[in-house]
Amino acid sequence: MKDAKREGESATELPGQVDASLYFIGRIRTPWRERADCPRQGDPVNGPECRIEIDPRWRDALLGIEKHQQLQILYWMDRSRRDLVRQIGRGRSEPSGTFALRSPARPNPIASTIVALIGVADLTLVVKGLDCLDETPLLDIKPNYAI
Amino acid sequence: MKDAKREGESATELPGQVDASLYFIGRIRTPWRERADCPRQGDPVNGPECRIEIDPRWRDALLGIEKHQQLQILYWMDRSRRDLVRQIGRGRSEPSGTFALRSPARPNPIASTIVALIGVADLTLVVKGLDCLDETPLLDIKPNYAI
Numbered sequence: 001m002k003d004a005k006r007e008g009e010s011a012t013e014l015p016g017q018v019d020a021s022l023y024f025i026g027r028i029r030t031p032w033r034e035r036a037d038c039p040r041q042g043d044p045v046n047g048p049e050c051r052i053e054i055d056p057r058w059r060d061a062l063l064g065i066e067k068h069q070q071l072q073i074l075y076w077m078d079r080s081r082r083d084l085v086r087q088i089g090r091g092r093s094e095p096s097g098t099f100a101l102r103s104p105a106r107p108n109p110i111a112s113t114i115v116a117l118i119g120v121a122d123l124t125l126v127v128k129g130l131d132c133l134d135e136t137p138l139l140d141i142k143p144n145y146a147i
Numbered sequence: 148m149k150d151a152k153r154e155g156e157s158a159t160e161l162p163g164q165v166d167a168s169l170y171f172i173g174r175i176r177t178p179w180r181e182r183a184d185c186p187r188q189g190d191p192v193n194g195p196e197c198r199i200e201i202d203p204r205w206r207d208a209l210l211g212i213e214k215h216q217q218l219q220i221l222y223w224m225d226r227s228r229r230d231l232v233r234q235i236g237r238g239r240s241e242p243s244g245t246f247a248l249r250s251p252a253r254p255n256p257i258a259s260t261i262v263a264l265i266g267v268a269d270l271t272l273v274v275k276g277l278d279c280l281d282e283t284p285l286l287d288i289k290p291n292y293a294i
Contacts, residue, residue, distance in 0.1 A: 058254065100210060
């Protein structure tokens, strides 16, 4: 999906081939249906409870997850264009390089967020701290050990 | 690449199709040539200086990167098996679910590390805090705002 470029933004030609492939391992369920509704940053304390629904194939990979208070969630921002190299960040007027921003538009649109784990019920994790669209594809869950 | 399973470890059948694709955007250069040599965790203060070499295609995406002291680096652990759901973590005796561990063996072997940015020279970033093999494929660079 290509959003229009804005003044000062620039794109590169994407490589003609890909180098590796991803499996979606579940879906993230949030209250937000449009990008404009998403909070700028998730709030693991006061944010709404969201659900992470894991595909049954990965059931056994959840063993022991409930021991962790904080998780790192990786997800795929599947609506982002991948060829922007300079872009205007939110709330900015001058372009920055893509790698100097956390914008969703990047060569590999993988987002990383730290969430608080509220509860686990079968294949569903209830968490706080997400900021993404409803139905966002899930890539990974890792324990977060940083304080 | 499939390492043998150990007692107590189990695997699932991987999906018959993939859902998304990745571009490698550069390579990470470290002193470590074998997995056994890699530190368990990178050290952004006392670790050795390592280099991140960006593909020329993404040159413009580095604009402004030097303003950031800490970066989040995502890379692809291309030697890991992807089908393990229960595994014995390093230094443990009982199996845990893959999502309760930060093991490289996971459905989408994306690693996330916070590094200190020491310097930038053209397409090369000099950083401290990496823990991966030499020649590891790079997926993303983001500023890290967490303290």
